[in-house]
Amino acid sequence: PIFACMFDKEYSYSNIAKSCVKDSPTCGVLNNTKLCHSEHVVYIGRFNNLIKVGVSRKSRSGGFKSRLVEQGLNEAIVIRGFKSIIDALEFENWACKIGFQDSMKFVDKIDQIYHNRSRITLASELPIELLRKQFPNNKIEHYSLYPDITFERKIVKGDINHFKCSIKHVQGPIIIGEYEDVLYYWNTKDLVHRELIAHKNRGF
Numbered sequence: 001p002i003f004a005c006m007f008d009k010e011y012s013y014s015n016i017a018k019s020c021v022k023d024s025p026t027c028g029v030l031n032n033t034k035l036c037h038s039e040h041v042v043y044i045g046r047f048n049n050l051i052k053v054g055v056s057r058k059s060r061s062g063g064f065k066s067r068l069v070e071q072g073l074n075e076a077i078v079i080r081g082f083k084s085i086i087d088a089l090e091f092e093n094w095a096c097k098i099g100f101q102d103s104m105k106f107v108d109k110i111d112q113i114y115h116n117r118s119r120i121t122l123a124s125e126l127p128i129e130l131l132r133k134q135f136p137n138n139k140i141e142h143y144s145l146y147p148d149i150t151f152e153r154k155i156v157k158g159d160i161n162h163f164k165c166s167i168k169h170v171q172g173p174i175i176i177g178e179y180e181d182v183l184y185y186w187n188t189k190d191l192v193h194r195e196l197i198a199h200k201n202r203g204f
Contacts, residue, residue, distance in 0.1 A: 072172020158184030
């Protein structure tokens with residue numbers, strides 16, 4: 001199909017046109033090739049006991065590492081050297097078939113911070129040496145990002161009335177604060193266009 005493109009509303013790996021080439025993209029938009037046909041990385045990231053696989057353009061604004069940080073990952077294995085989004089998505093699709101997810105819901109991350117007591121590591125789930133054998137020509141790196149943290153008390157969704165709080169934890173899109181002995185969480189995406197004024201030990 002002509003719409004086989006990551007910029008299309010009907011995007012999925014199954015309709016990516018593997019025949020898409022830089023000089024003649026199947027979407028018909030030459031400007032897209034600056035993004036699609038540039039170097040990409042694949043990352044396997046861990047958020048507490050959730051593991052996901054994802055793709056990022058190496059030259060994205062802020063660098064691909066910003067993608068790892070904005071998702072709040074505790075650690076990530078990054079495989080460099082994929083020549084295009086198509087090559088990178090082929091690996092992502094394979095990783096999903098063997099059991100890794102390609103997305104994490106925000107509420108699942110909150111649940112992990114509150115409920116999770118056990119800890120896994122990427123090394124135990126996917127030994128890096130196996131990846132090096134699988135991708136001998138790719139540079140593979142391991143990044144430690146956010147520390148593993150678990151709260152003993154339940155965390156409930158905060159609203160604008162709880163903004164005057166003491167910030168307890170920030171991890172990617174998650175802000176956790178305490179207000180009148182109750183722990184609240186916010187998704188930073190929900191705070192876009194709000195003016196936040198920080199006070200020492202006062203939070204928002």
